[in-house]
Amino acid sequence: MSSESKSSQSEKELSGLVLEQKIKGSRKVSNYLVASMLSIGGVGFLLASFSSYFGRDFLPLGNPSTLIFVPQGLVMGLYGLAAFLLAIYFWRLINIDYGSGVNRFDKNKGVLSLSRRGLFKNIEIEIPIDEIKAVKLEVREGFNPLRRVSLRIKGRKDLPISRVGSPKPLLDLENEGAEIARFLEVNLEGI
Known part of the structure; x- marks a missing residue:
């Protein structure tokens, strides 16, 4: 046997002894859309507030300089600040890919x-x-639908190991659970 075939055979044996699943995190299209809308809306409300305070139009739409600052401009500024801070939080979650990881x-x-x-x-x-x-x-x-794979562990609570977010199709959920159960040589419970 050549050294290449021996190494490929040992890789197959190792792959049979290790199961690795990558878990997606918060880098989803919906999170990008929400963060973008919050950023645009927050900046818009802040510009409307500044327009009412300074008496000049900083927005190309409407005429926010005519708003009275004390009740309306101030409230719009607070809305803009809240939206902008929430957008920063969303962009931070997307940046670090919150929730992503590996099951090995x-x-x-x-x-x-x-x-x-x-x-x-x-x-x-x-x-x-x-x-x-x-x-x-x-x-x-x-x-509030829930579809997840979890592990039953001796002396502990069930440990969820699947991705959080939109529910998976039942077939994908069953296949994932069956693959893990087959690999670990344990029972598959549920459904």
Whole structure:
């Protein structure tokens, strides 16, 4: 056997012993749209407030310089400031890709490693694979739907490991749960 075939065979064996899932974070189109709208709206309200204070039109639309500053201009300035601060928060979440991370099931080391990006620090959890009792699929329909994959762990609460956000299609959820359960050789619960 050549060295190339030996190395590719060992890579396949290693890949059979390690399962890695990448989790998407807050870099979604909807977050970009919300942050953009908040930025534009916040700047617009602030410019309207400045226009009413200085008596000059800083906005090309309307005539905000005719607004009375004390009740209307001041309130518009507060709305603009609130929207602008919220936009900064959204852009910060997008910048750090809040919630993104990796689920790494490593049979070589016998450890499940979860890592997620947090706002001020990264969150990393390591759990021995032996403590995982089952893979649980949670589905709740209605006003606030929930579809997630979680792990049942001995002596602890269920640990959710799927992405937060819009609900996944049931087929994708089942496939993800089945893949993890098959890899860990544990039961699949739920649905």
